[in-house]
Each structure stands twice: as structure tokens, then as C-alpha cells.
Amino acid sequence: MTIAVLIPCYQEERTIGKVVKDFRQALPEAKIYVFDNNCTDKTAQIAAAAGAIVRREKRQGKGYVVASMFERVDADVYVMVDGDDTYDAKSVDVLLEPIFRGDADITVASRLHQFADNSFRNFHILGNKLVCAIINWMFKSDINDIFSGYRAFTREAARLIPITARGFDVETELTLQALYRGLVIKEVEAPYGKRPEGSVSKLKTGSDGVLVLLKLFLMIRSYKPLTFFGGLSIALMVMGLLAGLRPLAEFVTDRYVHSVPSAVLAASLFILSAFSLGLGLVLNSINLRLLEVEKLVCKQDQRMREVDL
Ligand SMILES: Nc1nc2c(ncn2[C@@H]2O[C@H](COP(=O)(O)OP(=O)(O)O)[C@@H](O)[C@H]2O)c(=O)[nH]1
Ligand SMILES: [Mg+2]
Known part of the structure; x- marks a missing residue:
């Protein structure tokens, strides 16, 4: 050794x-x-x-x-x-x-x-x-x-x-x-x-x-993308919910949305939240596949070295 x-x-x-x-x-x-x-x-x-x-x-x-x-x-x-x-x-x-x-x-x-x-x-x-x-x-x-x-x-x-x-x-x-x-x-x-x-x-x-x-x-x-982008997604969703409270209340009582800007903001935040979650999921599966490839390469490498010895 x-x-x-x-x-x-x-x-x-x-x-x-x-x-x-x-x-x-x-x-x-x-x-x-x-x-x-x-x-x-x-x-x-x-x-x-x-x-x-x-x-x-x-x-x-x-x-x-x-x-x-x-x-x-x-x-x-x-x-x-x-x-x-x-x-x-x-x-x-x-x-x-x-x-x-x-x-x-x-x-x-x-x-x-x-x-x-x-x-x-x-x-x-x-x-x-x-x-x-x-x-x-x-x-x-x-x-x-x-x-x-x-x-x-x-x-x-x-x-x-x-x-x-x-x-x-x-x-x-x-x-x-x-x-x-x-x-x-x-x-x-x-x-x-x-x-x-x-x-x-x-x-x-x-x-x-x-x-x-x-x-x-x-x-x-890069290494925990689902946690990172999932967290971001949750944060965006919470903001979207907050922005959407008033338009939603208006719709329930009057059957009509008066605060259009808030409604647009809420919808945009929800879209961004979904986008972030999607990104997290994609990156997460790419990472898992990369880890597999890395393991395979290592195994191959080890086998080659055993042959050399
Ligand atoms: N700052 C610095 N330290 C280096 C470098 N290369 C090697 N070292 C060494 O890294 C080690 C740790 O640095 P040190 O100043 O002791 O950091 P500390 O232990 O956190 O106070 C020491 O042995 C340094 O001499 C370099 O380019 N910059
Ligand atoms: Mg030191």
C-alpha cells in the first residue's frame, strides 16, 4: 500500500x-x-x-x-x-x-x-x-x-x-x-x-x-436541480397565489375580474412556476442518466486496468 x-x-x-x-x-x-x-x-x-x-x-x-x-x-x-x-x-x-x-x-x-x-x-x-x-x-x-x-x-x-x-x-x-x-x-x-x-x-x-x-x-x-428549481417553482407559485387572491375573490362575488393587472401577474407567475418545475425535472433526469454513464465508464476503466495487470 x-x-x-x-x-x-x-x-x-x-x-x-x-x-x-x-x-x-x-x-x-x-x-x-x-x-x-x-x-x-x-x-x-x-x-x-x-x-x-x-x-x-x-x-x-x-x-x-x-x-x-x-x-x-x-x-x-x-x-x-x-x-x-x-x-x-x-x-x-x-x-x-x-x-x-x-x-x-x-x-x-x-x-x-x-x-x-x-x-x-x-x-x-x-x-x-x-x-x-x-x-x-x-x-x-x-x-x-x-x-x-x-x-x-x-x-x-x-x-x-x-x-x-x-x-x-x-x-x-x-x-x-x-x-x-x-x-x-x-x-x-x-x-x-x-x-x-x-x-x-x-x-x-x-x-x-x-x-x-x-x-x-x-x-x-447543477447537482440538485430538482431541489433548486422545485424550490423556485414553489416560491413562484406562492407569489402567484398571493397576486391572484384579489382577482379570484372578485370573480367569486361579481362573476367579473376588475383588477386585470393582478390577474395577468398571477397568471404569469403560475406559468413561470410550471416552467421552473419542468426545468428541474428535465435536469434531474439528465443528471441521473449522466451518473449512470459515469458509473459505466468507471466500470469499463477498472476492467481495462485489471486486464493490464
Ligand atoms: N492562498 C493560497 N494558498 C495556497 C495556494 N497554493 C497553495 N496554498 C496552500 O493552501 C494551504 C491552506 O491555506 P491557508 O492560508 O493555511 O488557509 P487557512 O488554513 O484556511 O488559513 C496552505 O498550505 C497554503 O500554503 C495559493 O495559490 N493560494
Ligand atoms: Mg491553514
């Missing part, structure tokens, strides 16, 4: 040496890859000196880095972790256990149980809870920490998930894509520290928060 530790890095010279050393100690049999995302500091040199294999990704952004890590590194199990020394290398056994036992395809180290005083910045816990609540409601899942950067994947899970995120919306995408494909995600608890003095987080609360919400919105629209 080969294990690869993947560390996406942007300007982490202060901590990367220790992270590589800690993981070499915790997982002596693993290969450690540091992905240098156009660092202008000494991250790459320090990582190489500490014994990591350094690869470069020139497109700037964590999403690009994660996609390229899965494409360019081959292993049975992948461990992904930040280069900022906030995650505990010794917890890697706990993280890998459900994967080795065959209980999970992806494991996530949840940071919300054991963390230092200023591990999290304002709004980050709130944003995390909000996004988790939406996803758990949509997929009937039980995710508590969606933005954790400390994760493990089986080779199959990594192969099944196409990553289109460019930046810090990658964790949201990884989770949603996995849930959509029926992969099993298990959370384990691990301590979360704070960045040492002089080391700065690359996450920008405002713009990255908007990016995550946008990603969530776009993914719900």
Missing part, C-alpha cells in the same frame, strides 16, 4: 520544514510531495532539504494545486495537509484508520473539537456552520467541518472527483462531489493549532467567503 502526503504551499517558508519533518516521522513509509504554487520565498528549497519531493504548479490558487496533485501523483492513499503547521502530524494514524479498515473513502480531520484560542478568525466558524448546515440538509449527511485542509483519500475517491475549483472553494467542491457520487466521508477529531508568529493565512474572509457561497450555489443548481 503506497501513501503520498500532499502539501499545497504558497509562501510557507517558516513552517514547511517542520511539517515535512513531522510527517516523515509520523509516516516513514510515505512519500511527501510539496506543491510549490509560485512561492517567491524559500519554501521549495527548505522542503527539498527536509526530504520532500517538490513539484511546481504555476496556476495560482489552492484549487489548481489540489487538482494537479491528484493528476500527477500516483498512490493508493493520499493524505492532504496545509503547509502552515496548524494540523497535527501525529493524528495521521487516526485519519487513516477508517480508510485502511475500508470504512470510508474520504476522511476529514475535524478541527472544531480541539483548537487553540486564535486558531479561527471571526466569521470563519459561523461560515463553516452555515455551509455545513446547507450541505447536510441537501445530502442528508453529517459534516461538521467543511473547510478542513487535513484529509485522506483512497485512490478511487481521488480519481472519481473532478476538481474545477481554482481557489479556496476546493474543500466545498471536494465534499459536494464526493457526496453526490455516494462516497463515504468520515470525520475524525484532531487538534488544530494556530499559525506561528510571522506566518500569514492566505485565506481572505470576504472574497473567499463569497467564492465559497457562489460555488455552493452553482453546485446545488
